[in-house]
Amino acid sequence: MKIRFSAFLSALAIASTLMAGVSFASDVALTSVGQSPDAMMVKVVLKSLKIVPDYEALMKAEELSGQKVLIAVVGGSSKGLGAAGIDKDQEVARSKALLEKAKADNMKILVMHVGGPGRRGALSDLFISAAVPFADALIIVDKDNTDMDGLFSKLVEGKSIEILSADNVRGTKEPLESVLSSWGVI
Amino acid sequence: MRSSRGTALTAAALCVAVALICFVSARSFLAMRLPDPVAPAQGFERYNLSHWFPALKGSPGDSDVYIQDSGVPGGTVFIMGGTHPNEPSGYMAAVVYLERAKVTKGRLIVMPFANATAMGHNSPQEASPQYFSLDVDGGTRWFRYGSRATNPVYQWPAPDIYIHAQSGQKLDGGSKSNLNRAYPGVPDDSLTQQVAYGIIQLLNKEKVDLAFDLHEASPEYPVVNAIVAHNRAMELAAMVSMELEMAGIPMRLEPSPVNFRGLSHREWGDHSDALAILMETGNPSQGRLRGKTDAALAVTGKDKAYLKAAALGRLFIPYEGDQTLDLRTARHVTSMKMFMDMLGDVKEGGDVEVEGIPSFDDMMERGIGAFLSPVEDDRFDGK
């Protein structure tokens, strides 16, 4: 009987987890800052957490519509910028306006860098410097190598922001889940 | 002192010698126009591109196309090698599928040597080898090392400027012979444009769900060890790219630029329902920094200038002294397998299941030759 009861409890726990997992699409907005395809990879990871974000690589400030969280995936791609038909300054301006609006709307902002040390350098660093100061949380893939020069650490200095690290893009699932559940969207 | 003045006899001997040299070199040169024999796996049926675009019938561009239908409903995958026949891992990956695949769900279409006439000659001033060989069980297989361009014998002269018919985009005249600038093609223009047109007809008439165009690039070129995806294919490509990273075979993901026209990853996706993917591996034998260019370089990728360049941080691939054809082909083969495995997740009813494809480690351990069958081939006899 005891066993049955605990089985019932765990079934209940599983069911409630599943139900909680089906979060509303509109809770999470996802964009790229720098137009690398890395944001698409984060979208795939979110899918594995059963979250379908409002994803727009070129999301504008006025397109925020009541979501609770904005995930900004930083990483520059000259190809991506070319494909979008914009230059790096326009991209910085768009991103800053979006992040400022999210802040003003009291949204939580998660900044992610998933491209590893290959997504550093002048172009990417421009976007990193623009976005990271807005972060309420920060997830970095291969943090030891990616933040070798301490750029990320410097940008969040003085704030109580923990930099979460993951081995690879897939591995961001865990920190992503813990950040989003602490913000109540999972 | 004996005079070395010529006589009628020495003149005749000289003429005979010249004729002999011409004969031998012409024979060797023309041998390049003979197709590479392949040994398709059971279940493949052979067609020609003219099956989808009859105007190509009997033309030198009427490339072979093989279809294996599992008989079980599912999606259709198209694998194309040989857009640029100086990029051997592209067509070798297609050949591995052609000779090994056992399709258990959906259909697989393989076009190993897309630009057939480009296989039949070398680019001038590149000193490329004419062919390379691989050891296979019970023999040797020969494959041609061709050119980036359609053979000028069939498409000449190049215009001063190549104007892409649909967009008006202007490129150098030589690009008119580049199959990967020709899409969506023109039915009544030059051979390259016709072949491109035929491929678009194939993609549409066969309702291809996922299509690959396999390439290689110089190790110093930024888009290498890379997947270039049409925007509709981006999510699937992101899934595969993450999976490859986990498997320790990273391929960087790049979006297909919307403003660069004529390329497969752009036009296939715009002119058919296929999810269009182009992939690049790093091939030192076509790079600008290479030294002696021979069959060994094509197969091993061993080159001391590239080692130097790697030390200077000038390359976009990890390079520790070589970049074997086995490795480059295994990258393509494994990446495509992952795409197929996940196709059903993004395209309902699009599942394609293929068995018999060697794993990345198998190909690295035993070489790709271990997965090819012996064939009759007397093209390059005496070599």
Ligand SMILES: [Zn+2]
């Ligand atoms: Zn190519």
